[in-house]
Amino acid sequence: KMGKSGLELAKDYVLKFRDHPALIAWYINDELPINYIPKLTEMYELIRRLDPNHPQFQVLYQIPDLELYYDCTDIMGVDPYPIPSRPIGMVSEWTSSAVKAMNNAKPVWVVPQIFDWSVYNPAREPREPTFEEKKNMFYQALINGAKGLIAYSYFDLLRTTGGKEASKELFEKRWKEVCEIAAEIKKIVPAILEGEDLGELKGIPQSEKFQARGFLYKGKLYLLIANTSNDKLSIDIPLPSKGWKTAIGFNGKKIVIKNNKLRIDLQPLEATTYVLSK
Numbered sequence: 001k002m003g004k005s006g007l008e009l010a011k012d013y014v015l016k017f018r019d020h021p022a023l024i025a026w027y028i029n030d031e032l033p034i035n036y037i038p039k040l041t042e043m044y045e046l047i048r049r050l051d052p053n054h055p056q057f058q059v060l061y062q063i064p065d066l067e068l069y070y071d072c073t074d075i076m077g078v079d080p081y082p083i084p085s086r087p088i089g090m091v092s093e094w095t096s097s098a099v100k101a102m103n104n105a106k107p108v109w110v111v112p113q114i115f116d117w118s119v120y121n122p123a124r125e126p127r128e129p130t131f132e133e134k135k136n137m138f139y140q141a142l143i144n145g146a147k148g149l150i151a152y153s154y155f156d157l158l159r160t161t162g163g164k165e166a167s168k169e170l171f172e173k174r175w176k177e178v179c180e181i182a183a184e185i186k187k188i189v190p191a192i193l194e195g196e197d198l199g200e201l202k203g204i205p206q207s208e209k210f211q212a213r214g215f216l217y218k219g220k221l222y223l224l225i226a227n228t229s230n231d232k233l234s235i236d237i238p239l240p241s242k243g244w245k246t247a248i249g250f251n252g253k254k255i256v257i258k259n260n261k262l263r264i265d266l267q268p269l270e271a272t273t274y275v276l277s278k
Helices: 006-017 034-050 063-072 090-101 131-143 168-194
Strands: 026-030 056-060 075-078 108-110 196-199 210-217 220-227 233-238 246-249 254-256 261-266 271-277
Touching: 006 034, 026 034, 034 056, 034 063, 056 063, 063 075, 063 090, 075 090, 090 108, 090 131, 131 168, 131 210, 131 220, 131 271, 168 210, 168 220, 168 271, 210 233, 220 261, 254 261, 261 271
Parallel strands: 026 056, 056 075, 075 108
Antiparallel strands: 196 210, 210 220, 220 271, 233 261, 246 254, 246 271
16 A cells, blocks of 8 residues: 555665664564564564664564574564453463573563453453552563563553543553552662573472562562462562571561571562562
8 A cells, every 4th residue: 555565664664763762672573473484584684784773573472383483583572461361370371481482592571461351352341450460460571581571552541341432530540550560660670681680599389379580689689579379378488598687578568587588478469579688
């Protein structure tokens, strides 16, 4: 309709915007299947020649096929949207699968769900993720190796069932929740991107309900924790080194550390960070 091929249009856009200060990455694929990989590879090579200073990013739900896209992207993305019909732990599964598919050599960005599925399908019962569920999905992604988060989506916060316009009050409530979560995540970005990633801590009881990951940064230990169940949990976390005295949670709790273990009590679906000091 525009009289140009996809590659010609891509070239126009890249030349126009490659020096724009708001540009973070080029989004070259939204869930296109594996038969598009030859064309995506052409797109990838073209953009890399035109703009080597910005990475290329794509998002997929085809989890078994992720590794097949390795050579035509710089960043792999996945978009798990589990609420309300699938277990919330879907976020962990998809994130860890993407990290594995990229061989820990290319970063993974996750697209957490902040929308109500009934916006797209009016036959579905209205049910958007709760604040706790949204925050939990953000944390699951980070604990399982994500290095970026792009919540989906802002424009859906403006809509209700069947795509109808949401009230100003409903939008403001939704937007406030997303901003609150983002503000908390922002506090741990330096530890995640610049600190020493301790991965999954040794000695933590193996449980599908509980996840944690540690980062050492500027003499402090940051523990990201998520309860992916609807149960209350009490967990003892053996710490990776000695000398830690206190832990202060973003949830406001202060815990004195004994015998080099951090004992925490978590509410259903609670996700938070504890910062440990010596």
